Amino acid sequence: MSALNQKLFSAADNLRSKMDASEYKNYLLGLIFYKYLSDKLLEKVVVSADASLEEYDTQKKQTELYIELMSDDEIKDDLIETLVDTLGYDIAPEYLFNVLADHAQQNIFQLNDLNKAFVELASKYEQFNGLFDDVDLTSKKLGSDDQQRNITITEVLKKLAYVDLVGYGGDVIGDAYEFLISQFASEAGKKAGEFYTPHQVSDMMAQIVALGQENKKLFSIFDPTMGSGSLMLNVRNYLNYPDSVKYHGQELNTTTFNLAKMNLILHGVDNEDMRLRNGDTLNKDWPTDEPYTFDSVLMNPPYSAKWSADDTFLDDSRFNRYGKLAPKTKADFAFLLHGFYHLKDSGTMAIVLPHGILFRGAAEGVIRKKLLEDGSIDAVIGLPGNMFFGTSIPTTVVILKKNRETRDVLFIDASKDFIKGKNQNKLSTEHIDRIVETYKKRETVEKYAYVASFDEIKENDFNLNIPRYVDTFEEEEEIDLATIGSELKMAREKKAELEASLFEMIFSLQYDEENEKWIQGALEVFKNEK
Structure with a gap:
């Protein structure tokens, strides 16, 4: 267990007996986010004062410097202006996370001070509006009265005080979220994975959608079911100009929408480079103004969700070319067509879906046939089962492109390549590399990959079930x-x-x-x- 996870697990102890894991994750993620903003500000203060981080090597020293600078009326306004210009926000010294945590250590912490800190940040700066709404400091689940709630949060602050977030070498919110929803899945027994794509699957998808587009100086990403936002953020790791990426995302769940916004801010994405919306992706198209097509589209929508499938959608430009609407009880193709509509002619789309979309008939068969006739389906990648939190079903990643010169489809059966885990199976770096290299080469590999011609697919009545194309059958030894x-x-x-x-x-x-x-x-x- 990593140091971050150990601290989270320890902090969760103070909340575990009081509320469901699906609720306490909101408190922990909100507090981690606020701590990151606070710690980042202190480092910026040292740099802005032309001081050395080697000299000011503790948060106590950094805070003392900040208080000293803020007490000088000639310096104060310039310092705040610098912080807002570079970070996009400022925090008063008395509301710094480490100051509040220090009060907790002395058992003089007041819950109202943390509440004021949240309110001030959210009211002063638009990008933080609503981000701390799920950290409900008045909830009776924290304690029956103010004193009990104060004690609960005091203990949590003590546990989180020594986590080094600024120096953390990875996706802080993504890693913390993955750990917490694993607790959520095991403790609460609820569907936990609908907002998070395991980082190995996310990494594989990011590599594929970036292929051939690495040198674009301006790059746009769209995730209409963005969850925690980690799918979008992964793409920039494979671009040569990662600082010039524009992020566009939509999420129905308000709590998860806020989480995605936190995640992008934690990764240094400027407010003007993110265009995020809290809304229903299928019910009403968005975005409808420029830009509404993107270099890459990545999606991990809720599997076989229900939607209205109202007849009026037959006139919707997202769906009207395909003859039928996705059935009311299975919105999988509705999500796929929505994402595909917003893909640039030169772009690449990757979407995670259940295997049923590959072979189910009726309306789904009509839509699949049209996509294949148009040459839109580029590849079908079968993943191992039990990869996602909350569901053990095997999934498939479908890769789509527009204006392809051929209508063949590459099938990759990666279902047998995984590391077995206690709760979830995982892909190793070697497994990911094998998938990506096979996709690049686009060649038939015995018992692993097959390039099927359009005529072959047509003969199979447009059924894309992977075993029809990739024979992984291993003959048993003859019995003597x-x-x-x-x-x-x-x-x-x-x-x-x-x-x-x-x-x-x-x-x-x-x-x-x-x-x-x-x-x-x-x-x-x-x-x-x-």
Whole structure:
């Protein structure tokens, strides 16, 4: 368990008995986010003062410097202006996370001070509006009265105080979220994975959608079911100009929408580079103004969700080319077509869906046929089962492109390549590399990949079920009946020898009247078996 996860697990102890894991994750993620903003500000203060981080190597020293600078009226306004220009926000010294945590250590912390800190940040700066709404400091689940709630948050602050977030070498919110929803899944037994794509799957999808577009100086990403936002953020790791990426995302769940916004801010994405919306992706198209098409579209929508499938959607430009609407009880193709509509002609889309979309008939069969006739489906990648939190079903990643020169489809069966985990299976770096390299080469690989022509797919009645194209059947070794017969004969002979030996032993035993009945019974059993 990493140091971050250890601290989270320890902090969760103070909340675990009071509320469901699906609720306490909101408190922990909100506090981690606020701590990150606070810690980042202190480092910026040191740099802005032309001081050395080696000299100001503790938060206590950094805070003392900040208080000193803020007490000088000639410096104060310039410092705040610098912080807002570079970070996009400022925090008063008395509301710094480490100051509040220090009060917690001294048991003089006041819950109202943390509440004021949240309110001030959210009211002063638009990008933080609503981000702390799920950290409900008045909830009776924290305690029956103010004093009890104060004690609960005091203990949580103590646990989080020493987590190094600024120096954390990774996706802080993503890693924390993955750990917390694993607790959520195991403790609460609820569907936990609908807002998060495991980072190995996310990494594989990011590499594929970036292929051939690495040198674009302006790059746009769209995730209409963005969850925690990690799918979008992963793409920039494979671009040569990662600082010039524009992020566009939509999320129905307000709590998760806020989480995605936190995640992008934590990754240094400027407010003007993110265009996020809290809304229903299928019910009403968005975005409808420029830009409404993007270099890459990535999606991990809720599987086989319900939607209205109202007839009016047949006139919707997202769906009207495909003859039918996705069924009311399975919105999978509705999500796919929505994302595909917003893809640039030169772009690449990757979407995670259940295998049913590959072979189900009726309306889904009509939509799939049209996509294949248009050459829109570029590749189908079968993943192992039990990869996602909250569901054990195997999934598939479908890659789509516009204006392809061919209508063939690359099938990759990666379902057998995984590291078995206690709760979830995982892909190794080697597994991911194999998928991406196979996708690049676009060649048939025995028992792993197959390039199917359009005519072949047509002959299969537009069924894309992977086993129809990739034969992973392993022939069992031929059974040598003569050898088995010989071994069976030897086993019987050995058994007879042992039985005879055991009969002799029982027969030769000395026994009294008390055990006579038992011994005679045992001998009778042996005689009958003979």
